[in-house]
Amino acid sequence: MIEVRIHGRGGQGNVVAAYLLATAAFETGRHCQAFPSFGAERRGAPVTAFVRIADHPIRRRCQVATPAFLVVQDAGLLHIPATLDGLIAGGGILVNSPRTSAELTQEYARPMTALPATALAQDILGRPVPNVALLSAFLALTGLMPAEALVKALAHRFKGDVLDRNTRLIEAVTHHVAAGAWKEIAHA
Amino acid sequence: MLEALEGSAAVARAVARCRPGVVAAYPITPQTHIVENISKLVADGKLHTELVSVESEFSAASVALGASAAGSRAYTASSSQGILLMTEVLFNISGMRLPVVLTCANRAIGAPINIWNDHSDSMAVRDCGWIQLHCADNQEAVDTSIQAFRIAEAAELPVMVCMDGFVLTHTLETLEIPDQDMVDQYLPPFHFGRMLDPRNPLSLGTLVGPEYFSETRHLAHQALLDAASIIVDADRQWQELSGRSAGGLLTVEGPKDARIGVLAMGSLVSTFRAAMEGTQTSAPGRLINLRAFRPLPVDSLRQACDGLSDLVVVDRAISPGFGGVLGGEIRAALSGMTQAPRIHNVAIGLGGRDVPMEMWGRLLNVPAEDAGFRILDLEPAKLGDAS
Structure with a gap:
């Protein structure tokens, strides 16, 4: 079973990101579970969401305390200790940031992968919502499932121009990260 | 066919499959998504029902009452303070023996205000005369929602389907929505024998004096007790159709020779x-999943406890000045049983506190600690000077 924790701020589509990732996993024939841990439900407040992916039905309903992967939609949240809590040894951290992976890795003294997700989304979607770009990078890094699974998940929610733009965003992002770099973690 | 759906959306779809005639609700977290999804099904033309947007939960329950009395299959949903605001009407619905179905997206009650999950709300209306069924996962919530209409209409009693707020309502997971043909086969159209009809005038909820009130209460109590076999039949017949049981009155899981049991909802x-x-390595335990809280299945509970030395009753609601609500009920239910297990009572997961996997082992250790009722996941350091 693979456990992922998504950190972001209210309004960044954290819960939607969790639902999309779980739905993409479902589209490839896996069992999935995704749920939020809302704080006070307001724009800008820290929000955490959880995803579990497995080849068997998932029964546990506790929060994800020891994720294999962290997806951080707002780099400002890296200053909150809870954001990095519990990540398994060798786990992957994907951060929405205009800075380089090397800069983040040096500052936080642990390996991090950066993606300028807000800028990419602004360019292609016309909206600064980083979630789909980060999910596309996550799928490319882990090789957990093809990008088409994410497009299928999006097609449950969007159509027409919005779906087209998101599909272009998903394709564009795959060139920004090292495909398969997290494959071993994902298959551990 | 399996789908990946949020619990609230799944329950909305299941309710729609039951072809309700009237849906009335007022939004409250964490129930909101259920009603939103039903509204969307209506707006999209996928559900033909009278959807009544009301100004309060009191009115939501009142509309459901009136609709049911007029012969419609009626549905509503709420949580927490919303359930409390409905309370007077909930008693009236059961007193008039109306088969309304309500989803309680379980949430704590303030003050202090808390939007997260525990069982304080449904426990607060424990004595309102409704059948109360609990769901362990979203598939059970889907299946129980469908069964609820059949149980309600067979028993002429209202049914409250309790599903944990956020933990179930806001969790997207893999589940199956039964197809319309299957639900139609299971749940025939609602024909209410006591329907309010000007051609055949009758009164509901009239004044009853001391001459007959005890008899009405006796009948209400008897009706709830008799509902136990209806619940069992409804689940068995659903299993024959769908291949899935939603847990009957209760389920017993784990090794047969376990001496310590844990009862939870x-x-x-x-x-x-x-x-x-x-946890093959830790001490084995028996898990008793109590699905039917009302009627409380005393005989089944006693059978479920057979061979146990100790039973740990897990509460998600406390009665201040007493202890765990469920703990008190189970003590009463097992009182006088030959070789009854020693009963221990703890509360956990109040107001949304996360319950980790390790809690299972911790609960199995409760008998050895031999302490009275307590909140097991309390963090004493947070009590500060108040302690």
């Missing part, structure tokens, strides 16, 4: 199921 059961699968 709702989504905790799901986490404990996972913990049992993964």
Whole structure:
């Protein structure tokens, strides 16, 4: 079973990101579970969401305390200790940031992968919502499932121009990260 | 066909499959998504029902009452303070023996205000004369929602389907929505024998004096007790059709020779199921999943406890000045049983506190600690000077 924790701020589509990732996993024939841990439900407040992916039905309903992967939609949240809590040894951290992976890795003294997700989304979607770009990078890094699974998940929610733009965003992002770099973690 | 759906959306779809004539609700977290999804099904032309947007939960329950009395299949949903605001009407619905179905997206009650999950709300209306069924996961919530209409209409009693707020309502997971043909086969159209009809005038909820009030209460009590076999039949027949049981009155899981049992309701059961699968090394325990809280299945409970030396009753609601609500009920239910287990009572997961997998092992250790009722996951350091 693979456990992922998504950190972001209210309004960044954290819960939607969790639902999309779980739905993409479902589209490839896996069992999935995704749920939020809302704080006070307001724009800008820290929000955490959880995803579990497995080849068997998932029964546990506790929060994800020891994720294999962290997806951080707002780099400002890296200053909150809870954001990095519990990540398994060798786990992957994907951060929405205009800075380089090397800069983040040096500052936080642990390996991090950066993606300028807000800028990419602004360019292609016309909206600064980083979630789909980060999910596309996550799928490319882990090789957990093809990008088409994410497009299928999006097609449950969007159509027409919005779906087209998101599909272009998903394709564009795959060139920004090292495909398969997290494959071993994902298959551990 | 399996789908990946949020619990609230799944329950909305299941309710729609039951072809309700009237849906009335007022939004409250964490129930909101259920009603939103039903509204969307109506707006999209996928559900033909009278959807009544009301100004309060009191009115939501009142509309459901009136609709049911007029012969419609009626549905509503609420949580927490919303359930409290409905309370007077909930008593009237059961007193008039109306088969309304209500989803309670279980949430704590303030003050202090808390939007997260525990069982304080449904426990606060424990004595309102409704059948109360709890769901361990979203598939059970779907199946129980469908069964609820059949049970309600067979028993002429209202049914409250309790599903944990956020933990179930806001969790997207893999589940199956039964197709319309299957639900139609299981749930025939609603024909109410006591329907309010000007051609055949009758009164509901009239004044009853001391001459007959005790008899009405006796009948209400008897009706709830008799509903136990209806619940069992409804689940068995659903299983024959769908291949899935939603848990009957209760389920007993784990090794037959376990001496320590844990009794719980709702989504905790799901986490404990996972913990049992993964803990071959720790002491084995028996898990009793109490699905029917009302009627409380005393005989089934006694059978479920057979051979246990100790039973740990897990509460998600406390009665201040007494202790765990469920703990008190189970003590009463097992009182006088030959070779009854020693009963221990703890509360966990109040107001949304996360219950980790390790809690299963911790609960199995409760008998050895031999302490009275307590909140097991309390963090004493946070009490500060108040302690």
